Amino acid sequence: MPDHDALLEVAGLSIRLAGGEGNLVDDVGFAVGRGETLCIVGESGCGKSLTGLSLMGLLPTPPAEVTGGSVRLDGRELLGLSQAALADLRGDRMAMIFQEPMTALNPAFTIGDQIAEGVARHRGADRRAARARALEMLEKVGIPAAATRLDAYPHQLSGGMRQRAMIAMALANDPQLLIADEPTTALDVTIQAQVLELIRTLQRETGTALILITHDLGVVAEVADRVAVMYAGRIVESGPVGAIFDDPQHPYTIGLMGSLPGLGGAQGARLATIPGMVPPPEAMPAGCRFAERCPFAITRCAEAPALRALAPGHRVACHRAPLEEHVAAEDAA
Ligand SMILES: Nc1ncnc2c1ncn2[C@@H]1O[C@H](COP(=O)(O)OP(=O)(O)O)[C@@H](O)[C@H]1O
Ligand code: SF4
Ligand SMILES: [Mg+2]
Numbered sequence: 613m614p615d616h617d618a619l620l621e622v623a624g625l626s627i628r629l630a631g632g633e634g635n636l637v638d639d640v641g642f643a644v645g646r647g648e649t650l651c652i653v654g655e656s657g658c659g660k661s662l663t664g665l666s667l668m669g670l671l672p673t674p675p676a677e678v679t680g681g682s683v684r685l686d687g688r689e690l691l692g693l694s695q696a697a698l699a700d701l702r703g704d705r706m707a708m709i710f711q712e713p714m715t716a717l718n719p720a721f722t723i724g725d726q727i728a729e730g731v732a733r734h735r736g737a738d739r740r741a742a743r744a745r746a747l748e749m750l751e752k753v754g755i756p757a758a759a760t761r762l763d764a765y766p767h768q769l770s771g772g773m774r775q776r777a778m779i780a781m782a783l784a785n786d787p788q789l790l791i792a793d794e795p796t797t798a799l800d801v802t803i804q805a806q807v808l809e810l811i812r813t814l815q816r817e818t819g820t821a822l823i824l825i826t827h828d829l830g831v832v833a834e835v836a837d838r839v840a841v842m843y844a845g846r847i848v849e850s851g852p853v854g855a856i857f858d859d860p861q862h863p864y865t866i867g868l869m870g871s872l873p874g875l876g877g878a879q880g881a882r883l884a885t886i887p888g889m890v891p892p893p894e895a896m897p898a899g900c901r902f903a904e905r906c907p908f909a910i911t912r913c914a915e916a917p918a919l920r921a922l923a924p925g926h927r928v929a930c931h932r933a934p935l936e937e938h939v940a941a942e943d944a945a
Contacts, residue, residue, distance in 0.1 A: 618643035619788055619821050620667070625681035627662050627845075630674045634896040637662050638845040640681070641919075644789070644838075647819040651832045651853075653868065654842035655883065657890045660825045663842070664791045667823075668708050669698030685789065704734040706789040707782035711797045713774040716781065717766040723750070723777045724762030727784050734785045749780035753810055772803040779811065786818050793825045808835070827883055829869065833857055838925075841865045844890050844901035847919065851926030861922055861933040863906045900931070908932050 620643065627637035637659040644650045652660050665671045667683055669690065683690045685706060690698065702708075710716055718726060727746035731737050737745065743762070750758035753776040755769075766774055775795065782790060792811060796804035812835060815822050826832060832839060836853040841862065849862040860866045870884030888905035897903055899914040906913065912931050919929040 617645060619646045619648075619686060620644040620823075621682070621684045622663075622667065623682045625663065625666065625683065626679045627659070627666055627671065627676055628679055629893070630677055632675075632893055634845075634893045635679065636676070636845050636893055637666070640842075640845075640847055642838075642840050642847065642850060644821045644823060646788070647815075647821055648837045649815070649822040649824060649835050650838045650840060651836035652823060652825045652840050652842060653827070653829070653832060653883065655868075655886075655890055658842040659845040660842055661793055664708065664793050664823065664825055667791060668702055668706060669693065669695070670702075670708065700734075703730045703782070703787070704785045705787055706791070707785075707787040708791040708793065709775075709778050709782050709795050711794040713771070713778040714766060716778045717774065719766055722763050722765055723769070723781075724764075727777075727781045730781060731784050745784060746780075749784045750777070752783075752814065753777070753780045754806075755780070772799055772807065775799060775803075775807055776810065779807070779814070783814055783818070783820070787820055789821045789823070790815070791823045791825075794827065795824075797827065829883060841868070844896065845893075846901060846929065847927075848902065848929045849927065850919075851923070855923060855926040859923075859926075861926075861928045861935055862902075862930050863908050863932075863935070864902050866935070867905075900929075908935065 623641040625637060625640040626635045628635045640663055642650060654660055662671065662676060666678055671678065678691055681691065717723065724743060724746045727749055728742035731742040731745045732739065747758055747762055750761055755761050755773055755776050766777065769777060795811065796807050799807060808831060824835065833853065838851065839853050839856040840847050840850040841864065843864045849856065849860065849865045856865065860869055867886040868883045886905055891897060891901060891904065899916050903909045903913045910932065917929045917931045919927045921927050922934055
């Protein structure tokens with residue numbers, strides 16, 4: 613899938629634990645265009661965070677290691693870059709925000725100093741200019757009394773304000789790519805909507821591409837251009853948001869949506885629960901990783917299905933896709 617306009621191109625990305633069997637992330641590929649929003653969805657433990665961290669060069673190595681693949685940002689290969697080269701890109705060309713803001717904020721420094729430090733480092737700004745940019749960012753993310761809050765330590769802010777401060781830090785240098793890993797999951801529902809709206813507004817202003825990892829299908833429907841559904845370390849379905857919601861083809865995607873294609877089931881905001889569990893890495897089936905839980909499984913599913921295109925840009929890894937034919941046949945029987 614060569615896409616020369618893509619800002620980010622990921623291909624064949626595989627991650628495993630040192631000494632562990634089976635890839636935690638297996639042959640994952642996707643592209644993100646400039647300014648585009650890709651949502652990655654899937655149950656807990658499917659490899660979404662490892663994927664996001666690996667793009668940023670933030671995988672904990674050890675125990676994790678990237679065993680293959682390619683990650684190109686603006687045509688430049690990131691896998692294999694030195695930690696120093698990656699640190700130059702992080703907070704500058706690409707940035708990441710997390711569910712828990714203290715993952716990114718240092719408790720020992722004021723938020724103003726932390727944002728200014730990133731600006732000084734990547735933009736070569738002097739102390740005054742860097743501090744002015746920090747103030748501008750705190751105002752942008754809607755922190756009240758921003759001039760005073762510059763000198764606050766993270767623990768002096770509420771959870772929602774800390775989340776805003778982390779976003780201010782991530783976006784201070786106008787990155788081309790922002791990866792947001794469940795950025796609102798830990799927040800109260802009303803604050804979730806505000807923080808999400810903030811990310812969207814800043815994204816529109818700056819043209820930043822966004823990879824949003826989320827459990828919330830309502831959010832996906834609202835913000836995604838494209839969606840990638842991950843199951844047990846693999847992408848099982850990907851496509852334009854309309855195709856994923858209106859014509860989901862992988863049994864796992866259909867299960868998450870809590871509805872069947874063509875049957876017009878109600879679309880819940882959260883991922884629906886599917887009976888069974890994601891297989892643990894040491895017990896990964898050799899064939900389709902969803903087979904144990906799949907109501908459509910057949911003998912052939914003992915072989916791993918490849919991702920293939922059913923429609924332009926809509927790709928599915930299932931031997932039985934397109935499923936409508938089978939559903940119709942079984943209903944008739
Ligand atoms: N540091 C780690 N050490 C051991 N196993 C890990 C580590 N990080 C993640 N894993 C395992 O890798 C798999 C994918 O994890 P993760 O990417 O965090 O999933 P998700 O973000 O989709 O919930 C899970 O089985 C998880 O237990
Ligand atoms: S390949 Fe087989 S087991 Fe896997 S999702 Fe498709 S029908 Fe189900
Ligand atoms: Mg995660």
